[in-house]
């Protein structure tokens with residue numbers, strides 16, 4: 001069955017005190033550098049242009065933002081990393097916040113975003129290391145796919161995953177064109193309803 005997003009609503013924002021909402025059926029969190037396209041991905045997925053704030057000024061979001069989708073699972077917009085002008089103190093707080101959140105045991109899946117045009121940075125590698133350390137299942141997503149020729153997207157996305165040391169697969173996604181949307185929805189469906197029959201693999 002094809003997975004679709006019918007409703008999306010903002011629930012709450014949480015900071016270091018980690019006052020998080022009651023767990024839902026699943027919790028998918030979006031991580032990545034500042035400006036990589038986290039908020040845009042949430043907006044384009046839900047078809048709600050102003051749901052997650054997007055900004056041309058990176059480094060502004062310092063909170064964990066919760067969105068409830070279809071009334072059954074959370075999509076979580078995490079603060080970005082790697083904003084060069086961020087004060088040292090902010091960087092430290094970011095680390096604490098991430099550590100607390102990722103070790104909370106609530107996260108069912110992580111979407112890690114990397115710009116399709118750039119090699120993973122040292123901070124991306126660190127982030128990827130945390131994800132493996134905490135043993136949280138993940139999907140790599142190469143963002144801003146519209147910036148590359150269509151014929152190059154798939155290969156560039158997969159190459160990014162390989163450079164990160166992951167199995168060579170990433171979804172090429174564009175918030176502008178909707179490229180990769182169907183693939184991402186399928187992934188979300190598998191996370192939210194892991195026991196549902198996957199099309200093409202009929203039960204014996």
Ligand SMILES: Nc1nc2c(ncn2[C@@H]2O[C@H](COP(=O)(O)OP(=O)(O)O)[C@@H](O)[C@H]2O)c(=O)[nH]1
Pocket residue numbers: 032033034035036037038039040041053054055056058059080143144145146147173174175176177
């Ligand atoms: N061309 C293009 N621009 C994008 C895409 N996604 C995000 N952007 C732009 O990148 C900037 C940062 O996006 P944002 O979603 O705020 O990034 P965040 O900091 O990771 O939440 C904004 O100017 C967006 O318009 C995309 O798929 N294609």
Ligand SMILES: [Mg+2]
Pocket residue numbers: 038039040053054055061
């Ligand atoms: Mg954002």
